[in-house]
Amino acid sequence: MSDRSSIDWTDASWNPVTGCLQISPGCDHCYALTFAERFRGVPRHPYEQGFDLRLWPERLEMPFKWRRPRRIFVNSMSDLFHHAVPDDYIFQVFDTMRRADWHTFQVLTKRSPRLKRLGPHLGWAPHIWVGVSI
16 A cells, blocks of 8 residues: 555555455456465564455555645555445445545445446445446
């Protein structure tokens, strides 16, 4: 997680969730999995648990600390719509994004069925962008 990114289409990353499970051939070369597993078992490292799913509620307020507007890649190290992320937690992430309206949030998912189910209840705003990778 960083307030700067080397990814050319975004300025920063924000990971209120980390970890995931591979669900398609598109996951075969997942950079996040490779990165996180390098640190599995390293005491007190943010990826001590490797790529096991983890919620980070203490990170929910982080975008408010960034006063300069940024394009923020949400969950560069996970998928917000993973089946094990509680609906209520997704609503909290969207609440943060809605309130931090000086930023543009970029949400990518491979889990379009869950996005479709929850989408009408998420409280979208023009500065919250979503994409589905297939």
